[in-house]
Amino acid sequence: MKKLIKAVLIILVIELASMSCLILYFAYGAQGNGDVYYEAYHETDIATKPAAQDKRTYNIEAEVEVAGNKIRVTEDIFFDTRKDKLELYIPSANAAETKIGQVVSDGKVTKVARQEALMEIQLENAWDSVRISYEILPGSTGSTIIYKDGDYYLTNFLITPAVYKDGKPVHTIKKGFGDPYIYEINNYHVTFKTENHLKAYAPGGKKEQTSDDYKITTFEASNIRDFPAVLIAGADVHSEKLGNVNLHFINSREAGEHVKEAFSFATANIGEYPYDDFYVVKAPISISGMEFSNMIFISPDSFSSSARLKRISYHEVLHQWFYGIIGTDQLNEPFFDEGLVDYLAAYLSNSKVKEWKNRDFKKPLKDYNSKSEYYELAYYDSSAYFHTIHQKLGNNFYRVLKDIYNDWKFKILYFDDFQKYVSKY
Numbered sequence: 368m369k370k371l372i373k374a375v376l377i378i379l380v381i382e383l384a385s386m387s388c389l390i391l392y393f394a395y396g397a398q399g400n401g402d403v404y405y406e407a408y409h410e411t412d413i414a415t416k417p418a419a420q421d422k423r424t425y426n427i428e429a430e431v432e433v434a435g436n437k438i439r440v441t442e443d444i445f446f447d448t449r450k451d452k453l454e455l456y457i458p459s460a461n462a463a464e465t466k467i468g469q470v471v472s473d474g475k476v477t478k479v480a481r482q483e484a485l486m487e488i489q490l491e492n493a494w495d496s497v498r499i500s501y502e503i504l505p506g507s508t509g510s511t512i513i514y515k516d517g518d519y520y521l522t523n524f525l526i527t528p529a530v531y532k533d534g535k536p537v538h539t540i541k542k543g544f545g546d547p548y549i550y551e552i553n554n555y556h557v558t559f560k561t562e563n564h565l566k567a568y569a570p571g572g573k574k575e576q577t578s579d580d581y582k583i584t585t586f587e588a589s590n591i592r593d594f595p596a597v598l599i600a601g602a603d604v605h606s607e608k609l610g611n612v613n614l615h616f617i618n619s620r621e622a623g624e625h626v627k628e629a630f631s632f633a634t635a636n637i638g639e640y641p642y643d644d645f646y647v648v649k650a651p652i653s654i655s656g657m658e659f660s661n662m663i664f665i666s667p668d669s670f671s672s673s674a675r676l677k678r679i680s681y682h683e684v685l686h687q688w689f690y691g692i693i694g695t696d697q698l699n700e701p702f703f704d705e706g707l708v709d710y711l712a713a714y715l716s717n718s719k720v721k722e723w724k725n726r727d728f729k730k731p732l733k734d735y736n737s738k739s740e741y742y743e744l745a746y747y748d749s750s751a752y753f754h755t756i757h758q759k760l761g762n763n764f765y766r767v768l769k770d771i772y773n774d775w776k777f778k779i780l781y782f783d784d785f786q787k788y789v790s791k792y
């Protein structure tokens with residue numbers, strides 16, 4: 368008898384509980400919101416979401432002519448609004464001598480002021496476009512703008528509009544280490560005039576036209592940050608599909624498995640790769656690897672061991688998500704750009720990450736005194752910091768990454784914004 372009473376009581380409690388769930392459901396449902404359960408359990412914090420003005424897109428059209436050790440560019444930059452003061456970056460100045468020629472605009476240019484990798488143009492009347500002609504003289508090795516054995520490796524080479532944060536332009540600097548680049552989202556229409564035997568690889572849709580004397584290759588790429596291009600002859604090119612993405616390995620097919628592992632990891636744990644193509648290029652750079660929009664460079668040295676190739680491939684592929692799809696401020700927060708991807712690369716390769724000893728790694732690029740200090744803090748200490756965040760959040764760490772992807776795709780995420788997401792869990 369006692370058993371029967373107990374059973375009835377249990378049924379009653381279950382009934383009551385499900386009733387209250389239903390009551391809750393209807394109470395929320397009455398507000399006319401279909402996502403009641405999601406809203407109830409996953410509170411959306413408005414403060415973490417980007418404002419509408421946080422996304423800017425610019426259109427850039429460039430004609431690039433390469434001949435020997437000279438790259439001549441004529442570029443039209445279209446702004447989102449008319450302004451009488453245009454602030455621009457000259458990223459190529461960090462890696463190669465860059466000579467600015469004519470600057471013209473229908474707003475009538477009254478002043479051009481240049482400070483290394485920065486340029487300010489004053490107009491008599493506010494206007495929304497400017498045409499700049501310039502010449503880049505690449506080095507033969509080392510930097511990321513290279514002319515070697517007749518091949519061209521052109522990265523961070525087109526002039527781009529400055530990024531604004533809190534209404535002020537973020538200033539770029541020239542620096543011997545680190546990546547002193549920051550980009551909003553740009554749409555590019557770029558035409559290369561080259562010798563016939565060169566083949567061009569770059570983001571976006573491609574069209575080729577060959578005449579007896581030269582070749583014209585045009586690229587149309589949307590929603591990317593920088594525009595990298597490789598113009599080479601006789602490369603070993605291997606292409607294959609991963610999901611909907613075409614992976615292209617240019618003299619780099621040994622990196623294939625590692626690239627695919629990192630790509631799958633990022634797609635599953637952060638979000639979709641929103642482009643059709645991705646290029647992996649073995650390039651004669653002096654650093655181990657470097658990321659660009661839709662493309663990575665891996666140095667010949669990095670192919671020396673499989674473990675090293677794996678770690679570099681993971682790191683650079685993960686930058687497609689943090690730097691590329693979700694923008695970062697590599698000038699003021701290089702530790703965020705490098706630390707997060709370095710941690711994810713270490714995690715994915717089961718490498719040991721050291722404990723974070725509360726040492727302050729949060730410096731702007733200009734304040735790191737040496738390359739070794741930069742790597743020590745912005746990579747290793749910062750990576751250790753993200754390791755502690757992952758330990759603290761457990762699987763919610765990936766929820767943070769996914770939420771960020773959904774909210775900040777094609778915008779620039781600053782470290783403060785990241786911390787707001789972490790503090791929600």
Ligand SMILES: [Zn+2]
Binds near residue numbers: 682686704705708
């Ligand atoms: Zn990096």
